[in-house]
Amino acid sequence: MNRANTRCLALFASTLLLAMGCGLPDSPDVPTEPVGSALVVVVLPRTLASGDVKDVKVTVSPAQGGAVSASLPKTPADERVWQGWVRGIHTGAGASVNLGILGASDALLGQASVDLVELKRHLPALLVLVPQPSGTPRAHTAPVIDAVVGSHATVSLGQAVKLRALARPSEQSETLTYEWSAKVKDKEGASAGTFKDASNDASLKDVEWKAPNQRDRVTVTLKVTGSRGGVTTLDFDVDVALGGEMRVERGATFNRTPVLMELGVNPIADARVGAPIQLQTAGVDDDGDTLTYEWSATCTGTFGNAGAPVTQFTPSSLPRGDCNNNSNCVLTVKVSDEKGFSHERTTGVCVRSPMAPIISSLTPSAAETTSGVPVWLAATARDPQGEPLTFTWSANTGLLGHATRAGGSGEADWVALSCLPVDTLPTVSLTVTNTSGLSATRTVTVEWTGPRCGEFAPCDATLGASTVSLTNDCTTEQSLWIPDGYTLDGAEHVLTAVDPRGGRFLGAVLRNRGSTAHVRRVKVSARGLSELVCDDVTTRLRGVLFDGASGSIVDSEVLDMSQRDGLGACQEGVGIEVRNALTATSETQVEVLRNHVARYQKAGIVGSGRVKLSVEGNRVDGGGPVSFIARNGIQFSNGATGRATRNEVAGNAYSGGGTTAAGILVAGGDYYRMALCEDIDLFENTLVQNDIGINVSQADGDGNGPPVPTGLRIQRNRVEHEGWPEPYAGKLFVGIWDLGGANLISQNRVSGAWYERATRPDETFDVIVEAGAASQIAFLTPARSVGVGQCSEALVVQSQDARGNLTALGAPSLVMEVVGSSAPGSVLYADAACTQELARAATGWELVLAKPQQEASFYFKATQKGELTFKAKGDGLEGTQVHTVR
Secondary structure (H helix, E strand, O other): OOHHHHHHHHHHHOOOOOOOOOOOOOOOOOOOOOOEEEEEEEEOOOOOOHHHOOEEEEEEEOOOOOOEEEEEOEEOOEEEEEEEEEEEEOOEEEEEEEEEEEOHHHOEEEEEEEEEEEEEOOEOEEEEEOOEEOOOOOOOOOOEEEEEEEOOOEEEOOOEEEEEEEEEOOOOOOOEEEEEEEEEOOOOOOEOOEEEOOOOOOOOOEEEEEOOOOOEEEEEEEEEEEOOOOEEEEEEEEEEEOOOOOOOOOOEEEEEOOEEEEEEEEOOOEEEOOOOEEEEEEEEOOOOOOOEEEEEEOOOEEEOOOOOOEEEEEEOOOOOOOOHHHOOEEEEEEEEOOOOOEEEEEEEEEEEOOOOOEEEEEEEOOOEEOOOOOEEEEEEEEOOOOOOEEEEEEEOOOEEEEEEEEOOEEEEEEEOOOOEOOOOOOEEEEEEEEOOOOEEEEEEEOEEOOOEOOOOOOOOEEEOOOEEEEOOOEEEOOOEEEOOOOEEEOOOOEEEEOOOOOOOOOOEEEEEOOOEEEEEOOEEEEOOOOOOOOOOOOOOOEEEEEEOOEEEEEOOEEEOOOOHHHOOOOOOOEEEEEEEOOOOOOOEEEEEEOOEEEOOOOEEEEEEEOEEEEEEOOEEEEEEEEOOOOOEEEEEEOOOEEEEEOOEEEEEEEOOOOOOOEEEEEEEEHHHOEOOOOOEEEEOOEEEOOOEEEEEEEOOOOOOOOOOOOOOEEEOOEEEOOOOOOOOOOOOEEEEEEOOOOOEEEOOEEEOHHHOOOOOOOOEEEEEEOOOOOOEEEEOOOOOEEOOOOOOOOEEEEEEOOOOOEOOOOOOEEEEEEEOOOOOOOEEEOOOOOOOEOOEOOOOEEEEOEOOOOEEEEEEEOOOOEEEEEEEEEOOEEEEEEEEEO
């Protein structure tokens, strides 16, 4: 060994190996010792339950050499921090670090990994790791910090340390910004050292930190902010000490700031002083912390709950300044987590002073009105702030209804049906209100020309679009008028007419105003009416009167239309009357259906004038014999036409002299100074205990039959009269009486002792038709089309005079002959089942015309297709009719 080598050996032995100029040449055959190490600090996020963690294992894999693993102990002062040394690692760049958080049965609870870690000889590196929970990746709003890698675990005074941040955004499109800071631990506001990079910028993820020139424990903070507002912070301790000093325990914390995902404001445009603004927000915290909220405003007002995510704010005064950028008040909400980290969002609103709506116009359709004539009111309004408006109508009297609104326009109807209280001027008011609660009111008055009420107030009712509905029973001293085109719905309530104090009731209890009206479900009556004088046609007593109007009267009840407690003798007191002037430009059409009419003074149901009346399913009761007035149940007169079908009419009887009462009366002609009634169907009615069941009393000026045929059809009615317990003499009782207007009278059933000619000769009759001698045999039923082998409907033949009135033949027997292609094998029967063949005659079959309607019915059945011609022969007369067999 030479002297130089001996010197070097001595220096090595005395630990001065690193002195200048001494060294041993490296031998490529001698491997490098694994002298690399790292201080690993693991911070568990709060989404990883620390109590479930059994082991924290870290593995460092160098670019060359074997991997080294170690289990890290938990820091006694903080259960969420696990830290320790990993030693004996081969040095060099490109090492990778993998962290596993293990639970029971070595289940993997979380993990982290870092690449490209450089390990230097005898210079421990610093690894601060934040593991993420294993399993399905969780959605997050704040950036993710995976690790911070430091070139030195312990820093000497004034030494520079390189720091590298590993972070990811919450979504791929988000950008991140970085902010580094350092302060002396446990000293508020005491910053430590300086950060720099190539541009002296501490806002990059890779920076260099130069330690201060004094010993301290320094807390370095990495703050990563996402472009959506989420913030994540990682704090970790670094020791600044003299060379060689190393402490293992390092403090570290990890937090994700809550993020406000939305801020909803309603209204989003103008707000009003005194009107609440609805506020809503929603915060999300990736650490699962309980969040607290705090609302504030730059203008004066109150919050419903300033600590709730959903609340409201009510401005109490107008803020200073204009609404620049549509804002003069800023609302702020701050959300904070359990660690005191917070996030804020703001929005501006324009608070204005509220203004009341403006009613531009309120116009009635007429300046004055009377009973049953509606006044339509139209209004327009606007709101200075453009708020939605509500329209509220009111009236001091009468009926107000059918209010409609579209935008800033509104309409309503007002009407009084009968009378108004004394000294009351009808006033209608409109109040328009905006959503701020401010309103404006305007009124109009209408001149009233109708009657004033006496002891009884106007009827309670509601007014709809086309219906007036009674809401209570009602007593009235004047007529109730139905507005034109409306329906009066009585809702089963009773409308009672009484005399006014010191006067008498005049006219109809319920009547139309206009050309169309309807009545349903009302009970009309009268009580205690006087009979001081007999009234003319305009003021006569009626229950329901339609004058010049079409419509309907259905499902109602009209009772006691009489005067003097039912003893009145004036020719008035009609239950239901439908009339129209003969000179009217058009015929009115009215349906009178399913009503009950009783205890009337003169008549139950009357149609008069240019009217087409349909009377069906009614019950009409005259009450029995009286000696002071002749009553009629249903009456067509003065040109009225139509039909009466399936009605029940009873008890129209007069025990006095000079006239008679009738169940159904048809009256017209010059004798009565009225127009003739034509084309009326009286079908399937039941008439009981009437002096005359059906009385067709139409006559010329001399009292004879009408000059022209009137064409009435009186068929299949049941007419009965068994007599009264105390019969009165000197009267005519007739089932059906016709002065001879060439009317069809057929298949009616007339029965009862008082309609039998033998009961009182010259006083009781079944059917009377004033007719001439028989001159034809007529088929009353239409020609039939009957299938082969089928039994036909009834065929009816009747003997008539030349005008068409039924009359008797000299001998009532007929012979019915049958000719035509279907005649062979054809048979005539007496019954509807075609089981009883008529008696045969030499040339056909025998028929007998039965009294009192001088008619006979038969049926036929044919065995082959073709035509059948029936020839009815008798008393030198013949009638024919052709039928088809198919």
